[in-house]
Amino acid sequence: MLKELLLQFVISLIPVFSFQLWHYKQRKENHIRVFITAASAIAMVACMSVSMDFNGYELNFRFVPFILGSLYGGVYGALVLDLLYIFLRVPALDTDAEKMVFVFFMFVHVPIILLYAKRFSKKPLHRKRLIGVKSITPISVYISFMFVMFMMNEDFYWSTELVAVFILLMIGSIIAIWLSIFIVEKFVENSRLQLELKNVSSSYRLEVEKQQQFIDEMLLAILFTDEHGVITHLNAKGKELFQRQFEASGDLFSENVRMDTFFAAKEDGAYIKLLEDALAGAKSSTGPHTYDGKTLLKTAFAIRRQEDQSIAGAALIVQDVTELTLLRDELGRMERLSLIGQMAASITHEIRNPMAVIRGFMQLMRERSRLNEQQYYQIVMEELDRANTIISDFLSLAQNRSVPMQKHSLQTIIQEILPLLEADANLRGQVVQTELAEDLPAFLMSDKEMKQLLINLVRNGMEAMGEKGVLHIFTCYIPLENKVVLRIRDNGVGIPADQMSELFKPFYTTKSKGTGLGLPLCLSIAERHNGKLEVESEEGEGTTFILTFMLGETDALSARY
Secondary structure: OHHHHHHHHHHHOHHHHHHHHHHHOOOOHHHHHHHHHHHHHHHHHHHHHOOEEEOOEEEOOOHHHHHHHHHHOHHHHHHHHHHHHHHHHHHHOOOHHHHHHHHHHHHHHHHHHHHHHHHHOOOOHHHHHHHHHHHHHHHHHHHHHHHHHHHHOOOOOOOHHHHHHHHHHHHHHHHHHHHHHHHHHHHHHHHHHHHHHHHHHHHHHHHHHHHHHHHHHOOOEEEEEEOOOEEEEEOHHHHHHOHHHHHHOOOOOOOOOEHHHHOOOHHHHHHHHHHHHHHOOOOEEEEEEEEOOEEEEEEEEEEEOOOOOOEEEEEEEEEEOHHHHHHHHHHHHHHHHHHHHHHHHHHHHHHHHHHHHHHHHHHHHHHHOOHHHHHHHHHHHHHHHHHHHHHHHHHHHHOOOOOOOEEEOHHHHHHHHHHHHHHHHHHHOOEEEEEOOOOOOOEEEOHHHHHHHHHHHHHHHHHHOOOOOEEEEEEEEEOOOOEEEEEEEEOOOOOOHHHHHHOOOOOOOOOOOOOOOHHHHHHHHHHHOOEEEEEEEEOOOEEEEEEEEEHHHHHHHHHOO
16 A cells, blocks of 8 residues: 555656756746646646545545646646646546535635646745645645545445545645645756856856957966966967067976976076065066067066955066157157258258358359369359258258149159169169069159159169169059059168168268268158158168058048148
């Protein structure tokens, strides 16, 4: 008897166990009602199929899945199970009295279970367990009444064992209902917590990945160590900046490389000092200094745990300010040029007028002087012309006025000045060779300034060559980068490496009669056309000046010049 009772108890819990297996596969939450209703229906049919029979009276746990499915299945689930129960139970009713009691039970049970089912899902766990116990109360009364009716039948044989089984059945049903609700709710809660934990973990992992990518993409070199000085991370910029140390350290993160091993070189001692101070709790930084030809700024600070502010490691941040330093130097150069322009604009007329008078009288005096004195007057006049040239270069270099621009082809500009260049080369015993692209697109430029730029660069090359020197002029268009490139190459003596950085500084010259303003003037014209002027040279081989004009950007200048 106890085996049959235990079997009934286990069958009544089928919805709970099957729900755990089903929900473990992460099915959709809105399908829970349908699944529990279906599982409860199957369990109810199974309980009624293996009922314990006592002289025609059936004892089983059918009401456990019946109530469980009604509560968790909602109103529609409860109606489905009520109809199924009526369909299964009515054929088993033999007498009119049984049918009347059953109808009365259903009229009482259905409204109550529908009312509970409507609000059940929103209740807390302790309220749900109480509702489950309350739901079985009308059923207990119904079963007890039917049991008494059977006992009053003279053909019915009852015993103490039967009463004990009946009592165990009622107590077991209550326990099964209570236990089922408890297991389902705990499982749902655990699943919800697991889902929340998964979402939090995924969100945390995403944030870590975002911060990792952010650190790796930064233009700052960033190095992290733990509290023992072991390097835990070095971003891409750090690997580039500390390439020598990184390559010497092998597998940086799997071998637990310490900072004093990574910065083992004598010149790296400053980095170790910064990190040691940071691990001691101090924040330290250094001013700009030169390292491997780069200007660097260094900062180190401690990384602390939030809960107790203890030191968990240190971070070293190194910024490469080489380009910033170069830009600052360039800004200083532009400020000096601006000052030159202001000076030139203010004094040019004051100087040129008396110089013109002096030159005129010098020319007149030379014509009236003796033959052996004329050379002295000629020297004075040449120096006056040289001073006038310097003043003109001043104005050209420092001018910031609007320059009218129109679309011209660089090929056309070169063709227009080529006869002049070839004549100049012939006088020097030199040759000009050209290799001009035919597909050069036109772009916005000042033709006068462009001619001045080209003539200055070509004559620089001619002056660097001796007789029989050959000067090459080469042009091309690069469609992928949308730019025009001009190269002017001579086979002269070349420029020493120590002078390359000084070429474009005003007043710097290697010529005995040079003003030092020619190349700065060329650079200024190139920049006004949004171009770039570069120089390549090798002593004894010659020099190449490279002009690059970005067409898309140059066209945009029409509104500014």
